[in-house]
Amino acid sequence: MTPAAAARPRVHADLENLEYRSWRRFLWSADRWPLERIQQYQISEVRRVVGLGYHRTRGYRALFDEAAVAPSDIRTLEDVRRLPFVDKEQLRDRLDDFTMDVAERTYVTTGGSTGIPFGMYRGRRAFARELASKAHQYGRVGWREGDRQLVLRGLSIDAPDHVELVERFQELRCSSYHLVPESMNRYVELAHEYRPLWLRCYPSAGCILARYLRETGQRLPPLKGILCASENLYDDQKALLTEVFGARVFSHYGHYELAALAGFCEGSDRYHVLPQYGHVELVGRDGRIVDQPGQLGEIVATSFLMDATLILRYRTSDLAVFGAWSCEACGRPYQIWDRIEGRLQEFIVTGTGRYISMTAMNMHTPVFDPLRQFQFHQERAGAVDFRYVPKGPVGDAALGEIREALARKLGGDVELRLQAVPEIPMTHRGKHRFLVQKLPLSFADL
Ligand SMILES: [Zn+2]
Structure with a gap:
């Protein structure tokens, strides 16, 4: 990359897209809609x-x-519950049957993080609205198009230093596939020249950089905030990122199906479900709507954005904990989730059939300091491999402490095996997974 280029200001490329700009304006105008107006909009979009x-x-x-x-039976938002569910397998197996025949459409494939990779069609408008919706949420914490950003995501960058300056988006892009000391030193050096205001990252990648900076006593230039996406953000990750980068972490939940988008607000680290994006329900194991604080439900969503493959009452296999029907901090009358429990594939199954969420496996303890990276593997219920990459030689006493800390979290019905490995492979999208779950899990089993 050529740092001199960084000085030349130019318009953020998304602002050249009329659809993006008009959706951005619309969301801004709708930001303080009262509940009644939101409900009117939702029912008209659902219909x-x-x-x-x-x-x-x-x-x-x-x-x-x-x-x-029949469509005429859907008159209120409660009527949506009469519609049948659709799931990933149905869409994958008969994609054309759930897709409208429209001229301009692109085939996009999902990451397959649940082990069911599939693709779908969407139009240009859907994607522009998606980008504008995310920008709208980032706007709550002060982000604006044109702000310089350090991006640390699954990008394959051909340059020898794995860095690319993309002026059209004011992004200094660094590959998350190369988080080794040599590259990270280069990322930090370039960040001091570029002076980004925001770090946009996968939580896992941001944390690897954060741990490295802490160990080596380095810092990034002051940031306005850290924008996390594409992976669940765990509490211990949030604590680490906040501590090392000295800025607030903003997180949102979204997915390729463009049916549910939910982000933090100005004053609260809870997930606000954006009502102009889709109609979203949390459905409990018994099939009933979850509406009590603390209850866990599967995210089921109907997209208002998808304009080729349609996404109606779609079971995402993602789980969230219901919080409230409005946010005390900002006053928006939106559905609020306390946290995302993650995908079903982020649970460990014990010998007696308990499911342990990865959110409960809090790793914010110095016991794990001798390790550079680690990952859980499960292939049969009641047995878990803990694979780790040591920073250097790890003594028996330290290993004993790690084993003890893990056993305390997992309980007596899990057979635990510790295994040192030279490296932990990433997903093809450059994410670092905490758990590789090979068991087929179903929400009904939870
Ligand atoms: Zn709020």
Whole structure:
């Protein structure tokens, strides 16, 4: 990269997209809608997409007919519960049946983090609105198009130093595939020249950099904030990022299906479900709607954005803990989630059939300091491999402490095996997974 180029200001590329700009304005104008206005908007959008599903796709028509529900039956938001669910397998196996025949559409594939990779079609408008919706949420913590950003995500960058300056987006992009000391030193050096205001990262990648900076006594230039996405943000990660980078961490939940988007607000680290993006329900194991604080439910969502493959009452396999129907800090009357429990594939299954969420495996203790990285592996219920990359030689006493700390979290019904490995491979998207779960899990088993 050429640092001199950084001095030349230019318009953020997204602002050249009319659809992006108009959606950004719309969301801004709708930011303080009262509950009644939100509900009106939601029901009118639900009716619109249900009508499209019924009249313009074979798949939804067949599902609705089978459930004996017609678009005209959907008059209130409660009526949405009459619609049948659709899941990943159905969409993957019969994608054309759930897709409208529209001219401009692109085929996109998901990361397959649940072990079910699949693709779908979306139009240009959907993607522009998606970007504008995320920008809108970032705007709550002061982010603006044109702010310089250090980006640390799964980017394959050909340059020898794995860094690329993308002026169109004011982004200094660093690859998360190369988080080794030599590259990280280079990232930090360039960050001091570029002076980013924001760090945008996968939590896992941000934490590897944070631990390295702490160990080597280095710092990044002062940041306005850290924008995390694409992975669940655990409390211990948030604590580490806040401590090392000295700025607030902003997180949001989103997915490729563009049906649910939920982010923090100006004053609260809870997830605010954006009502102009989709209609979102949390559904409990018994199939009923979750609406009590502290209850866990599966995120089921109907997209208002998807304009080719339609996403209606879609079971995401992602789990969230319900918080409230409005936020005390900002006053928005949005559905609030206390936390995301992550994907079903982020649970460990014990010998007696208990499910332990990775959010409960808090690793914020000095016991793990001798390790550079670690990862859990599970292939059969009740047995877990803990694979770790040591920073240097790890003595028996230190290993004993690690084993003890893990056993305390896991309980007596998990057989634990510690295994030193030279490296821990990333996913093909450059993410560092805490748990590789090979067991097929179902929410009904939780
Ligand atoms: Zn709020």
